Amino acid sequence: MDIATERDGDAGTRRRLPPQERREQIVNEAVRFFAEVGLEGNTRQLAKRLGVTQSLLFKYFATKEELLEAVYEKVYLGRLSSDWPDRLTDRSVPLRTRLLAFYTEYSRLIFEHDWMRIFMFSGLAGAALNHRYLEHLGDVILEPVLAETAAVASGTRQPSMEDIWNLHGGIVYIGIRTHIYGLPAPEHPEEVIASAIDKYLAYFGVSEI
Amino acid sequence: MDIATERDGDAGTRRRLPPQERREQIVNEAVRFFAEVGLEGNTRQLAKRLGVTQSLLFKYFATKEELLEAVYEKVYLGRLSSDWPDRLTDRSVPLRTRLLAFYTEYSRLIFEHDWMRIFMFSGLAGAALNHRYLEHLGDVILEPVLAETAAVASGTRQPSMEDIWNLHGGIVYIGIRTHIYGLPAPEHPEEVIASAIDKYLAYFGVSEI
DNA sequence: ACTCTTGTTGATCGGATGATCTATAAAAAA
DNA sequence: TTTTTTATAGATCATCCGATCAACAAGAGT
Numbered sequence: 001m002d003i004a005t006e007r008d009g010d011a012g013t014r015r016r017l018p019p020q021e022r023r024e025q026i027v028n029e030a031v032r033f034f035a036e037v038g039l040e041g042n043t044r045q046l047a048k049r050l051g052v053t054q055s056l057l058f059k060y061f062a063t064k065e066e067l068l069e070a071v072y073e074k075v076y077l078g079r080l081s082s083d084w085p086d087r088l089t090d091r092s093v094p095l096r097t098r099l100l101a102f103y104t105e106y107s108r109l110i111f112e113h114d115w116m117r118i119f120m121f122s123g124l125a126g127a128a129l130n131h132r133y134l135e136h137l138g139d140v141i142l143e144p145v146l147a148e149t150a151a152v153a154s155g156t157r158q159p160s161m162e163d164i165w166n167l168h169g170g171i172v173y174i175g176i177r178t179h180i181y182g183l184p185a186p187e188h189p190e191e192v193i194a195s196a197i198d199k200y201l202a203y204f205g206v207s208e209i
Numbered sequence: 210m211d212i213a214t215e216r217d218g219d220a221g222t223r224r225r226l227p228p229q230e231r232r233e234q235i236v237n238e239a240v241r242f243f244a245e246v247g248l249e250g251n252t253r254q255l256a257k258r259l260g261v262t263q264s265l266l267f268k269y270f271a272t273k274e275e276l277l278e279a280v281y282e283k284v285y286l287g288r289l290s291s292d293w294p295d296r297l298t299d300r301s302v303p304l305r306t307r308l309l310a311f312y313t314e315y316s317r318l319i320f321e322h323d324w325m326r327i328f329m330f331s332g333l334a335g336a337a338l339n340h341r342y343l344e345h346l347g348d349v350i351l352e353p354v355l356a357e358t359a360a361v362a363s364g365t366r367q368p369s370m371e372d373i374w375n376l377h378g379g380i381v382y383i384g385i386r387t388h389i390y391g392l393p394a395p396e397h398p399e400e401v402i403a404s405a406i407d408k409y410l411a412y413f414g415v416s417e418i
Numbered sequence: 419a420c421t422c423t424t425g426t427t428g429a430t431c432g433g434a435t436g437a438t439c440t441a442t443a444a445a446a447a448a
Numbered sequence: 449t450t451t452t453t454t455a456t457a458g459a460t461c462a463t464c465c466g467a468t469c470a471a472c473a474a475g476a477g478t
Contacts, residue, residue, distance in 0.1 A: 016444045016455050038333065040249045042435060053457050058437060120333060123390050124247065124326065134390055162401045165386065166379045166408075173378025176385070181332050181343055192371045199375075203408040225425050225474045251465060262427050267467060 023060050026050060027070050034071055035114040039121050043067075072129050075118050079109055080136060088144045094208040095148055099197045102141070103171055104190055110172070111189065116179035142168060154205035167200045232269050235259060236279050243280055244323040248330050252276075281338050284327050288318055289345055297353045303417040304361055308354070308406045312380055313399055319381070320398065325388035351377060363414035376409045 017025070033046045043064055047054040061067040084106075088098055110116065123130045142164045149159045171193055178185040186192050201207075226234070242255045252273055256263040270276040293315075297307055319325065332339045351373045358368045380402055387394040395401050410416075 014443070014456060019455075022455080038247075038249070040247075043437090044435075054436090055438080055458080056456060059455075062437090064436065117333065120329065120389070124329060124333075126391065130390065134386075134392060162395050163404065165382070165395075166401065166405050169382025169386065170375045170379030173374070173382055177343075177374065177378065180329070181339065182335065183343060186371050186374075192375065195372060196375050199408055199412040202412055223426060223473070228425075231425080252467090253465075263466090264428080264468080265426060268425075271467090273466065 019060070022056075026052075026057060026060055026067075027074050030067055030071050031074055031114050031118065034068070034121070035117040039068060039118075039125060071118065072122065072127065075115055076129055076133060079115065080133065080140065085140050085144055088141065089148060091148075091151070095152055095206060096197060096201055096208055098148070099145070099201075100194060103193045103197065107171065107175070107189060107193060111175040111179070111185075113179050116175050120176075120180055149201075149204055149206065152206050152208070154207075157204055159204050163200070163204075167196060170196050228269070235261075235266060235269055235276075236283050239276055239280050240283055240323050240327065243277070243330070244326040248277060248327075248334060280327065281331065281336070284324055285338055285342060288324065289342065289349065294349050294353055297350065298357060300357075300360075304357055304415060305406060305410055305417055307357070308410075309403060311350070312402045312406065316380065316384070316398060316402060320384040320388070320394075322388050325384050329385075329389055358410075358413055358415065361415050361417070363416075366413055368413050372409070372413075376405060379405050 029050050030046060033049060034041050037045070043057050044054045047057055057067065061070065084102055087093075088102055090098065110119075119130065119133075142161065145167075146159055146161055146164045149164075153159060174186060174189060174192060177183045238259050239255060242258060243250050246254070252266050253263045256266055266276065270279065293311055296302075297311055299307065319328075328339065328342075351370065354376075355368055355370055355373045358373075362368060383395060383398060383401060386392045
């Protein structure tokens with residue numbers, strides 16, 4: 001009972017870390033923690049995981065809400081701030097190549113347990129950051145994809161925003177069913193993504209070299 | 210302050226309902242309530258909505274967990290128990306017509322605020338019912354769709370289960386983005402669905418009359 | 419009217435949870 | 449070593465939440 005009740009990380013010893021380092025450690029664990037149990041997860045359990053007292057958390061974050069915002073920031077930041085808009089509209093490259101590059105990279109970024117779950121939790125909670133992210137995604141990714149497709153689409157069929165959402169949703173759903181619903185992941189996601197893109201392009205008569 | 214604090218439904222008066230009726234009333238409101246605030250919503254708030262004391266809830270459900278199971282049952286039941294397997298495999302009807310009929314009906318059933326959100330909440334919580342539902346969906350809907358598509362697919366390309374998931378996910382994502390993320394719904398979902406199905410069928414060279 | 423059944427209320431309990439405060443000790447400064 | 453700083457622990461508070469229980473009253477039967 002004595003040794004068994006010891007802390008996970010550093011058994012019993014009181015480690016004194018520089019604030020910046022400790023803060024980072026807390027946020028990192030908080031991301032994993034809240035992604036697993038949901039945003040209502042309690043601070044005591046989180047503290048236990050860190051091998052630290054619950055009160056310590058409130059030295060770094062005045063309220064739990066403030067901690068959650070740090071979690072949001074950590075998770076959301078850098079996930080959509082890139083040169084994609086430029087690369088997606090670079091017409092010297094075939095649209096198929098561009099789409100493939102984007103969704104390969106993007107899926108690598110978002111098909112990640114913590115991100116997928118926190119995004120869904122915060123989406124259900126109606127978090128403002130969620131709406132901003134999706135708005136940004138629409139402006140910076142989906143709209144350009146629509147314009148680029150329209151530019152090279154042959155035949156009478158012209159793509160609408162709904163078609164882009166369908167392409168996007170079909171791909172993102174891979175992450176949802178694996179990380180939210182816990183279903184087995186496809187063995188070769190790249191192939192699945194490529195297939196989705198080809199299906200999309202073929203439908204609008206895009207045939208490139 | 211006096212009249213303002215009155216209950217929503219029946220101002221102040223203590224209404225005595227037959228147990229069956231009261232139970233149904235509780236479950237109905239619980240579905241709406243938990244769909245909105247999440248499964249951690251507290252019983253006091255729910256009771257307030259019902260214009261009833263919190264303790265009354267525990268006369269009808271021994272624990273909150275039991276109430277939640279009643280909510281699950283109410284929401285899940287009848288959402289996938291139909292003659293779809295038979296209709297989906299009826300080869301006297303063009304596959305496109307079958308798929309269109311299925312997804313039109315199915316989307317009408319699941320693109321519903323309460324269902325979508327409770328499904329997502331319970332999915333994140335890892336509820337057993339969720340897994341059973343998806344397993345059932347795979348066996349009863351997706352597998353048949355795969356078999357039917359393979360039967361009429363022309364050309365070298367043969368569909369895999371991943372392709373069916375892509376079709377399904379692309380359509381279901383409409384409900385996710387509207388009811389979970391709170392984005393505006395498409396004006397004509399039927400057209401969007403039809404477009405998704407046509408894109409899918411065209412990719413596997415299915416061309417029927 | 420009267421009695422009986424039981425649906426409903428109001429008060430309350432035990433535990434959990436966010437947050438606060440003081441004492442301690444680890445690391446840096448002298 | 450001694451002093452100073454402050455990161456950390458431990459105890460505690462106020463509130464919230466699920467659950468319990470005794471008392472009350474609405475409606476049915478007589």
